[in-house]
Amino acid sequence: MSNTNSLLTIKDLHASVEEKQIIKGLDLDIKPGEVHAIMGPNGAGKSTLGYVLSGRDGYSVESGSVTLGGEDLLEMETEDRARAGLFLAFQYPVEIPGVSNLEFLKASVDAQREARGEDAITSADFLKEAKAACKQVNLPVAFLKRGVNEGFSGGEKKRNELMQMLLLKPKLCILDETDSGLDIDALQVVAEGVNSQRSADRSFIVVTHYQRLLDYIKPDFVHVLSDGKIVKSGDASLALELEAQGYAWLQKEPTEDELEG
Amino acid sequence: MTEQIDKALAREYEAGFVSDVESETFEPGLNEDVIRRISGMKGEPEWMLEWRLGAFREWLEMEEPEWALVDYPKIDFQSISYYSAPKSMKDKPKSLDEVDPELLRTYEKLGIPLIEQQMLAGIAVDAVFDSVSVVTTFREKLEEAGVIFCPISEAVHKYPDLVKKYIGSVVPKKDNYYAALNCAVFTDGSFVYIPKGTRCPMELSTYFRINEQNTGQFERTLIVADEGSHVSYLEGCTAPQRDENQLHAAVVELVALDNAEIKYSTVQNWYPGDENGKGGIYNFVTKRGICHTNAKISWTQVETGSSVTWKYPSCILKGDNSVGEFYSVALTRGRQQADTGTKMIHLGKNTKSTIISKGISAGRSNNSYRGLVRMNPGAEGARNFTQCDSLLIGDQCGAHTFPYVESRNPSAIVEHEATTSKVSDEQMFLCRQRGLDPEKAVSMIVNGFCKEVFKELPMEFAVEAGKLLEISLEGSVG
Ligand SMILES: Nc1ncnc2c1ncn2[C@@H]1O[C@H](COP(=O)(O)OP(=O)(O)OP(=O)(O)O)[C@@H](O)[C@H]1O
């Protein structure tokens, strides 16, 4: 039975892309306000999990269930999942040339507010919020006028993702390696951005390869995702162990199996 | 994804209604007698009739061009009616109060209020309905500045010297098949004259509406900007949704005398036909401007309508240091076909031209850019920069680029850049993940692609063009 207190409940999820099984029986339960870190080797299926949860075309769920706030997430269209409060910060943010960041953000916020039956925000108010968000992630305000991710550096793209999160105020934030490619200062900016958003009614899935980020963002739980399953869960100390020992000791099956398949 | 886009593209054509107006329409058919009757309806002087008849005789000798990448059944010119006018326009209304309210309502529905209290501030409108001009607003205000803005049929009477001097001076009668036909049977359109050193105090615009069935629209526009003057002119067009194809063959001539500047913007939204290519307007248009010394002509077009478009707004850069610009967005969907582009003919020294063309193809449409840049031997130090970008939505459409360059002056520089891209799955996913529905996502991505062109449009039009694209793209994603 799905726990009524949970924000997100994933049960025995099996999912594939291009007829290749990637998620192979995954369970996860997240309560409001919790921060869950997901770590795991390259190719384990971490990004895939984010795509499956957010309903990306081409990713199909074979079995299992996912509920967000008690609602069947898998039944919803991609945009409806977003409107229900699911946000994905991309590992590799894509460019949309010619569409200004501000225009894009305003359209996103408008669409979400409208879907929730809230009043539209005025352009002036939104601009104020957007400028504040820029400041918080340490991007010059001029970035609001630039095309979405157009010509942004790797780190700027990541900060831009975080800015979108600040403005959309989601219930569940999935941050897919938002810390990769960041310099030390930017890492701190991102961590502070996340910490500032932590609240009793907002949860996070933080996908990362580095314990370093978790020094700043203290997770409630750390999970190891390997070959499409969560193979170990623990508290923040698990990340330290992983940092010291790597993933090999956790793997029951050797990875050759995957390479051959 | 392709399916989604096609769905989003299955749009409603909002201007597709028919106005219930009683009209006087000629029987279909084309001969010298019909031309005499058109000329008679307009009470034209003898010279104008002779000019028309001369063009008609030339036309009879000409062949319909077939080089464009468009495919449509042969047009039966005898099955078209060449004149149609609302009966209420017969005894020329002296003021707006006398204009048939149904006509005013038509324009209101199209978002162009002609009633004094509601008129868009800062834009004077000439409203052309089938073969006649219904009303031209703000005329007194323009007259104060010495600007002439009136139906061309009226200009023939009131300003015969100007019309005689410039009509056919940029697009000669036998320039091409459709232009010759237009010279023979043109009905109405706008005439603009901006006196020396005058900056036109407001935007001028003509709104063309085809209403009557089986009629062709043959409009003619002539804009003369005298030395050192400046004008910005906008043109819009729509037609009802009908199963039959209708012909629209216009001629636009621009004359920019020394140091003058003309900015000509078009938002073309003729009925495009249905999903399967039934109905729609054949849009065969000749637009050309001549720039004298230091003059500048800038064409901006947003082409979303018509089932077939054949259109190459061009600049003859005759005077030294003159400048020609062409900014174009052409969107095709369903079975639409567009073959559009420009010609920049560099004659004078240090002449400059810029071409920015954005083609968007969706559905099973075909979208071609065809452009010519010619550097004549006298074009010392001339420069051209051309950028042609194509955006494909789905995988059943076509985008083509035919850039022709003829350089006969070694000092001239011609630069050409071309790109083809697709609305990617990643972009769509990003937009939807942020809560945008697929329609909004596509229209935003397409609008971004067109940004360089939209920023050339006057404010009011840029907003309208953006909206138009949005409507045009409705149903193209799902
Ligand atoms: N479209 C696709 N077609 C085929 N295989 C795919 C596709 N997308 C992902 N995969 C495969 O799925 C597996 C999981 O990929 P995923 O991106 O989820 O890994 P990850 O855990 O995020 O890795 P990393 O730490 O490198 O980001 C990989 O083996 C990848 O090659």
Ligand SMILES: [Mg+2]
């Ligand atoms: Mg990944």
